[in-house]
Amino acid sequence: MRDISNLSPREWKAIAAQAEDEEDLALAATALDHLLKQNARDDILLARLFRVYSNGGQRQKALQLAESAFADGVRGRRLTSMYILSDFTSYNLPNCLDDIEAKLALFRHNPAVEGRAAMAYAWHGDVDRALDHARVAIARADEAATADMIRLMLARRVYQLSHRDAADRICRMGRQSPDLRPAILFDRLLVRTGNVANDATTRQLFRQLLAMDDFPRRTELVAQHIDFRWRLNGPSPALLDEIDQHLASGPRQDIIPLTLMKLSMAMQLGDEALALRTLRSHPELARKASACLPVARLLRDHGTGTDAPVDPEVAAYASLYDELADSEAVLRKRLGNPDVTCAVVGNSSCEIGRGHGAQIDAHDEVVRFNRFDTSPPFDRDYGSRTTVLVRVGNDRPEIGIDMAPNTLVLISSASILYRGRAWRAALRMRDEGHQLCVFPQRFQTQLSKMLVGSPSSGLSFVHLLKALRGTLHREDFFGFAFVDQIGSQAKSAHYFEAAKPSAMHQWDRELEIFNAMFDDETIWA
Numbered sequence: 001m002r003d004i005s006n007l008s009p010r011e012w013k014a015i016a017a018q019a020e021d022e023e024d025l026a027l028a029a030t031a032l033d034h035l036l037k038q039n040a041r042d043d044i045l046l047a048r049l050f051r052v053y054s055n056g057g058q059r060q061k062a063l064q065l066a067e068s069a070f071a072d073g074v075r076g077r078r079l080t081s082m083y084i085l086s087d088f089t090s091y092n093l094p095n096c097l098d099d100i101e102a103k104l105a106l107f108r109h110n111p112a113v114e115g116r117a118a119m120a121y122a123w124h125g126d127v128d129r130a131l132d133h134a135r136v137a138i139a140r141a142d143e144a145a146t147a148d149m150i151r152l153m154l155a156r157r158v159y160q161l162s163h164r165d166a167a168d169r170i171c172r173m174g175r176q177s178p179d180l181r182p183a184i185l186f187d188r189l190l191v192r193t194g195n196v197a198n199d200a201t202t203r204q205l206f207r208q209l210l211a212m213d214d215f216p217r218r219t220e221l222v223a224q225h226i227d228f229r230w231r232l233n234g235p236s237p238a239l240l241d242e243i244d245q246h247l248a249s250g251p252r253q254d255i256i257p258l259t260l261m262k263l264s265m266a267m268q269l270g271d272e273a274l275a276l277r278t279l280r281s282h283p284e285l286a287r288k289a290s291a292c293l294p295v296a297r298l299l300r301d302h303g304t305g306t307d308a309p310v311d312p313e314v315a316a317y318a319s320l321y322d323e324l325a326d327s328e329a330v331l332r333k334r335l336g337n338p339d340v341t342c343a344v345v346g347n348s349s350c351e352i353g354r355g356h357g358a359q360i361d362a363h364d365e366v367v368r369f370n371r372f373d374t375s376p377p378f379d380r381d382y383g384s385r386t387t388v389l390v391r392v393g394n395d396r397p398e399i400g401i402d403m404a405p406n407t408l409v410l411i412s413s414a415s416i417l418y419r420g421r422a423w424r425a426a427l428r429m430r431d432e433g434h435q436l437c438v439f440p441q442r443f444q445t446q447l448s449k450m451l452v453g454s455p456s457s458g459l460s461f462v463h464l465l466k467a468l469r470g471t472l473h474r475e476d477f478f479g480f481a482f483v484d485q486i487g488s489q490a491k492s493a494h495y496f497e498a499a500k501p502s503a504m505h506q507w508d509r510e511l512e513i514f515n516a517m518f519d520d521e522t523i524w525a
Contacts, residue, residue, distance in 0.1 A: 009038055020048070023428065025056040041069070043076025050082050059090050067103065070110055075142045077149055084115035084137075084150065088157055091371075093123040094498035111137045115150050122158045123500060127166050130158065138174045147174060155191045162503045167191050185209055186217060193228045195504040196454035202228075219253035222246045226261055231414045232454065234445040235268045260285060260292055264418040267294040268441070276302055289314045291421045293321035320427055320436070324417045327437035334408055334435070335388075336468040340364045344465070345382055346458050346479035347372055349495040356478055357383040363476070369457050373496035382479065382495065390457050393420050393438075408435045412457040414444040443467055450513060456505045459514060466517045474518050482511040 007015070016031035018024075032049040036042065046069055053062035066083040069076070087096045100117050107113040114137035121130035134154050141147035151170055159167035171187040189205040206228075209221050226239050243262045247255060259282045266275040279285050279298050286304060289296040289311075296317035300310050335342060343363035347370070360366060360383030367388040368374075374384040389403060393413035403409075409429050413420070417438045430436050439460060447455045447463045455463070458480060466472050485493040485501040486508075493499040501507065 007034075009035060016048070020052065021424070023055075023424075025052050028052045029056070041072065041074050041076075043074070043078050046074065046076060047078035047082055050079060054082075054086065054090065059086065059092065062086065063099075066112065067107070070107055070112060075111070075146070077143075077146050080112040080115070080146065081149060081153060083112040084119060084153060085157070087116065087123075088119055091497060091499065093120055093500075096120050097124065109136055109140050111140045111142075111146065111150060114140065115154060118154050119157055122161050122163055122166070127163050130163075131166055131169060134158075134170050135173050138170075152187050152190060155187060156194050159191045159195050159197075160503050161500055164503070182209065182212060182215055186215075186221065189221075189224065193224055195502075196228075196231065197504065198228075198232055198453045217253070219246065219255060219258060223257045223261065226258075227419065230261075230265065230419065232445075232448045234415065234441055235265045235418070237269070240265055240269070240274075256282070256284065256288075260288055260295075263298075264292060264294045267297070268415065268418045272298075280305055290317055290423065293317055293324070293420070293423060294418060297321040316427060317423060320423065320430060321417070323430065323436055324411075324438050327417075328440040330408075330435065330437050331410075331440070331464070332468055335365065335465060338469045338471060342367065342465065342476060343383070344458075344462060344477050344480075345369075345372070346477075346481075347494045347496075348479045348481040348484060349491050350481040350484055351381045351479045352495055354381055357381055359383075360478055361385045367461065369461075371494075378496055390461050392457070393422070403429075403432075403434060405433055406435060408437065410437045410439065410461065412439060412460060414439070414448060414454070415441055439464060447513075451506055451509055453506050454504055456502075456510060459510045462514060462517055472518055480514060482507045482514065 012031050012034045016028055016035065019028035019031060029049060029052050032045055032052065036045050036049065039045065046065065050062045050065055053059070053065065063083070063086060066079055066086075069079060087093045087100075096116075097120055100113075100120050103113050104117055114133045118130045118133035118137060121127075121133060134150075137150050137154070138147045141150055151173060155167040155170040158170060168188055168191075171184050171191065175184055185205055185208055189202065189209060192199070192202040192205065206225055209215055210225065212218075215221060222242065226242055229236075230239060240262060243258050243265075247258060247262075259278055263275045263278040263285060266272070266278065275294060276298055279295065283305060285292075285295055286299060289299055290313065296314050299314050300318035304310065341363040342365040343360045344367045345360060357380045365387045366383060366385045367390065368386050369390045370392055372382070372386075374382060374386065386404065386407065388408045388410065390410045390412050393411045393416040409426075411420075411426060426436055443464050444455070444460060447460060462472070462477070462480075479495065484491050490501075493501040
């Protein structure tokens with residue numbers, strides 16, 4: 001065994017990076033802790049260790065790390081953001097108020113603690129109190145950039161908790177000058193695009209900002225416009241033209257995000273030659289291979305443009321691209337046969353007390369979504385088997401751990417193969433022997449147009465299964481209620497924990513479409 005007692009900081013950095021990449025959380029924590037002994041105020045190291053503790057289920061240890069840093073006067077932007085969102089990302093918002101109130105007394109007017117309090121009170125419906133804490137958090141930020149980060153972060157999540165007017169008010173906090181109106185409009189837009197709100201307000205904000213030729217963040221604005229339309233309507237030559245028109249105008253800002261979009265969309269549209277020309281004219285895009293799978297595919301198949309061999313990691317991401325690009329064939333083979341019984345289990349609490357667990361487990365395939373709980377006593381009503389997991393398209397490692405061998409993992413989000421930027425968790429699951437797929441674009445686009453918005457993962461899968469099989473039977477679907485989580489008598493969005501529904505979905509309309517899918521007269525793509 002290697003002696004690690006006398007390693008240099010450089011060696012510890014290498015160990016930490018490799019351990020994080022391989023998700024060896026214990027070793028990553030050890031390495032980062034050693035590095036922090038050399039510089040206890042390093043915001044990047046603190047944030048990395050916070051993330052490692054959180055991903056390892058050591059939430060309290062992560063909070064204590066941040067609070068110790070705050071007590072020492074550390075106000076780092078990364079650590080502040082992770083602390084504010086800690087209850088949101090750990091699904092602990094229903095249970096954190098006592099701890100927050102104690103920390104508010106201990107860290108008076110600390111922007112991170114005030115921001116965390118704003119999140120919690122918004123979840124509990126105390127909007128006025130949430131706005132008070134948001135106002136203090138923004139005002140007490142040490143730098144304008146930190147205030148901007150806190151403002152947008154809180155507005156996005158408050159909007160997601162269905163407090164839309166409050167989100168708009170947060171976007172305006174601390175911005176009294178008329179010169180800041182474009183910045184307010186842009187934050188309001190980012191809040192809505194982040195929640196996929198395809199409504200009149202979103203479209204008006206796009207029109208207002210795109211009409212401002214001197215808008216200082218124009219490249220970012222154009223990227224937002226393209227990504228929003230891409231997600232809801234799919235790729236198109238018109239979106240490629242919009243990218244080219246902006247690039248031709250000689251923008252002064254960083255154009256890497258837009259050129260990366262151009263390359264990815266060209267690949268999705270089947271124009272590999274255009275994608276390769278884009279890569280060759282912007283060789284810096286090669287550094288995005290782990291974040292953009294089309295780049296990895298191009299590098300593997302066409303080389304780097306130099307004599308350098310293709311990196312093994314790039315080849316691994318390229319092979320992941322190949323696997324995901326074949327998703328429709330895999331899904332048809334695995335799920336398209338109507339003789340293979342399939343139970344689809346949503347997370348609504350409507351199944352509690354019905355005792356359908358054994359009926360669910362008797363199906364050949366059992367589909368579940370994101371986070372769920374099949375331990376006693378939930379197994380009696382929701383079953384214990386899982387053969388298909390539909391999960392969000394981010395890199396959260398706790399979603400999909402300890403799955404049975406050869407589980408089919410369907411990554412949810414429109415055009416995720418081309419728009420996605422986080423693939424480490426997917427690569428890990430593939431290497432563990434699971435079968436990975438993404439939603440075929442045309443099914444997702446059709447459903448988005450029906451909703452005039454972004455569909456939930458549950459409805460997306462039901463729509464896909466209808467398209468693959470033609471006929472669905474209502475008795476094979478469990479834990480789907482849609483509207484029981486909204487309104488004055490709302491229940492929890494999850495049967496296994498207290499959870500608010502996402503505001504980005506149109507639950508009433510989703511219920512209408514869900515019910516229509518059991519009508520054999522309906523024609524589906």
